[in-house]
Amino acid sequence: MSGKTEAQTPGSFLQDLSKVLRQNIRDYGMYIALFVIMVIFAITTNGIFLSPRNLSNLLNQTGYIAVLAVGMTLVIVIRHIDLSVGFLAGFLGAVAAIALVQWGLPTFFVIPMVLGLGALAGLITAFPIAQLGIPSFVASLAGWLIYRGMLQLATEGTGTIIIPDAAFNAIGNGFIPDLPLGGPFEQIHSLTLLLGIIAIGLFIYNELISRKKKIVYGFEVLPNAIFILKLLFISGIVGWITWVLANFNGLSWTVVVMLLVVGIYHFVTTRTVLGRHIYAVGGNPEAAELSGISVKRITYIVFGSMGMLSALSGILFASRLQSATTTAGTLFELDAIAAAYVGGVSAAGGVGRVTGSIIGALVMTSLTSGMNLMGVGIAYQYIVRGVVLAAAVIFDVATRRAAR
Numbered sequence: 001m002s003g004k005t006e007a008q009t010p011g012s013f014l015q016d017l018s019k020v021l022r023q024n025i026r027d028y029g030m031y032i033a034l035f036v037i038m039v040i041f042a043i044t045t046n047g048i049f050l051s052p053r054n055l056s057n058l059l060n061q062t063g064y065i066a067v068l069a070v071g072m073t074l075v076i077v078i079r080h081i082d083l084s085v086g087f088l089a090g091f092l093g094a095v096a097a098i099a100l101v102q103w104g105l106p107t108f109f110v111i112p113m114v115l116g117l118g119a120l121a122g123l124i125t126a127f128p129i130a131q132l133g134i135p136s137f138v139a140s141l142a143g144w145l146i147y148r149g150m151l152q153l154a155t156e157g158t159g160t161i162i163i164p165d166a167a168f169n170a171i172g173n174g175f176i177p178d179l180p181l182g183g184p185f186e187q188i189h190s191l192t193l194l195l196g197i198i199a200i201g202l203f204i205y206n207e208l209i210s211r212k213k214k215i216v217y218g219f220e221v222l223p224n225a226i227f228i229l230k231l232l233f234i235s236g237i238v239g240w241i242t243w244v245l246a247n248f249n250g251l252s253w254t255v256v257v258m259l260l261v262v263g264i265y266h267f268v269t270t271r272t273v274l275g276r277h278i279y280a281v282g283g284n285p286e287a288a289e290l291s292g293i294s295v296k297r298i299t300y301i302v303f304g305s306m307g308m309l310s311a312l313s314g315i316l317f318a319s320r321l322q323s324a325t326t327t328a329g330t331l332f333e334l335d336a337i338a339a340a341y342v343g344g345v346s347a348a349g350g351v352g353r354v355t356g357s358i359i360g361a362l363v364m365t366s367l368t369s370g371m372n373l374m375g376v377g378i379a380y381q382y383i384v385r386g387v388v389l390a391a392a393v394i395f396d397v398a399t400r401r402a403a404r
Contacts, residue, residue, distance in 0.1 A: 041370030084143025090329025093314030122307020172319030189250030196242025283350035
């Protein structure tokens with residue numbers, strides 16, 4: 001969450017808050033939506049939605065979709081789409097299962113092998129797009145059909161492939177180890193609590209440094225009161241989630257993987273030349289090409305990254321189920337696209353943050369989890385999720401028109 005307004009804004013605190021929200025509604029809208037959804041489900045389920053067990057399950061269920069949404073965000077940023085990622089994830093999850101069960105390969109070898117295959121698959125998808133100018137919708141739709149067929153071929157002999165490997169299954173079902181502390185910390189997952197405190201400290205430190213740099217270079221910053229409110233709100237949310245998880249089983253490995261992916265991609269897209277080139281291509285491909293940026297190279301990198309994240313998603317899903325099935329990956333691509341749009345990526349390209357994609361994934365997963373707890377039928381669940389996606393796209397179009 002970041003916003004821009006003048007350092008000294010006249011008027012009351014509420015006026016300042018209203019102004020900041022209006023100016024940055026695109027950035028803050030997804031967070032407000034997630035907060036409202038969680039409050040509604042907490043009330044309608046009598047608190048079950050926010051129970052430690054359900055919150056832990058919710059984050060684990062978000063993992064494989066959030067990983068896909070991160071890659072999909074960058075694909076949409078450069079004005080493309082990738083429909084192949086769902087069944088690619090399912091197929092590569094089956095490849096991991098076959099390698100572990102039938103070939104007897106160790107987990108530490110299977111995981112990088114599958115990630116490499118995913119990156120290769122992404123490059124193959126990028127080839128007709130970058131070299132032949134074929135629309136990404138068509139090229140990735142061909143991949144969708146191919147990987148669906150390959151998944152069925154991989155599992156037709158045995159059907160569901162059960163994965164007995166404990167190390168592999170721990171990725172989707174295990175939790176990080178705890179510190180050997182006794183006394184008052186015996187019933188609390190101390191390492192999770194410590195990591196949460198460190199995360200809050202790093203967040204506050206980075207925000208303060210960023211604010212100081214903006215002031216030095218004459219950039220606009222949030223009013224002091226709003227800035228403090230932002231620090232308190234985000235720190236409070238992170239602290240509360242950390243406390244809830246610490247009183248259950250702690251952080252799961254799935255959440256750790258998800259946070260690492262988001263952290264790495266956030267750094268790449270915000271602090272590196274490659275990240276600036278990706279957004280330049282998304283903003284105006286012709287101008288980017290004229291300025292010396294290779295649009296083809298960026299296309300290969302983004303789609304290769306998308307393929308690798310598809311492989312990671314397939315690993316997380318297969319590990320969580322402890323098996324590979326013929327239906328794995330079904331509708332994953334639509335969930336990832338929806339999460340990316342809800343997370344703030346623009347259909348016009350050039351706008352979107354990977355940190356927003358994880359919020360979008362949480363919104364979509366929270367809707368499913370909350371409606372399941374309420375006993376809402378699957379048909380109505382699809383309708384509600386469709387309405388939310390349509391609202392996100394309409395919101396994007398409306399804010400872009402208002403910005404003009």
